[in-house]
Amino acid sequence: MTDKKTGMAREKLVNIHVNGTACEITVPAWRTLLEVLRELGHVEVKCGCEKGDCGACAVLLDGEVVDSCLTLAWNADRRSVMTVQGLGGPGKAHPLQTAFIEHGGAQCGYCTPGMILAAKALLDDIPNPSLDDIKRGLSGNLCRCTGYTRIFSAIRAAAQALRQEGGTS
Ligand code: FES
Numbered sequence: 001m002t003d004k005k006t007g008m009a010r011e012k013l014v015n016i017h018v019n020g021t022a023c024e025i026t027v028p029a030w031r032t033l034l035e036v037l038r039e040l041g042h043v044e045v046k047c048g049c050e051k052g053d054c055g056a057c058a059v060l061l062d063g064e065v066v067d068s069c070l071t072l073a074w075n076a077d078r079r080s081v082m083t084v085q086g087l088g089g090p091g092k093a094h095p096l097q098t099a100f101i102e103h104g105g106a107q108c109g110y111c112t113p114g115m116i117l118a119a120k121a122l123l124d125d126i127p128n129p130s131l132d133d134i135k136r137g138l139s140g141n142l143c144r145c146t147g148y149t150r151i152f153s154a155i156r157a158a159a160q161a162l163r164q165e166g167g168t169s
């Protein structure tokens, strides 16, 4: 559909690969990736501030962490999105998920999907991060419950587990 005044498209069919599954959906130009993911049933992607402050809506877009509330769905067309469900779950938890549970890194859990994905992007870049690296990597993610110390401990533990899985220490 095009706008009569400008001749520009107002909506289009986009194809977004979410956790490895291709999803086709017709999307208006102004719709955010957060809105579309939740409409597709991915309610594990949380809606917080909707202005880029809290990181609750963070997902990986082609491996890079983005705030889905600030990303237009059109920009995800023919690209890969990972939500926390794509990382792992019951019976096949990712080391980050296990570490968050074991270290008390999640309390109410609202920030946790975004935290874990930001941590995944960090550890993909820096497998053995310092505390400052972790603080920088998580600087876009707010938590009202944990005081952050347990989250940082969880990320350090996950980093160690992942390095051991990869045969390094
Ligand atoms: S909901 Fe996107 S950054 Fe807060």
Ligand code: FES
Binding pocket: 105, 106, 107, 108, 109, 110, 111, 112, 142, 143, 144, 145, 146
């Ligand atoms: S665990 Fe509640 S906001 Fe982080």
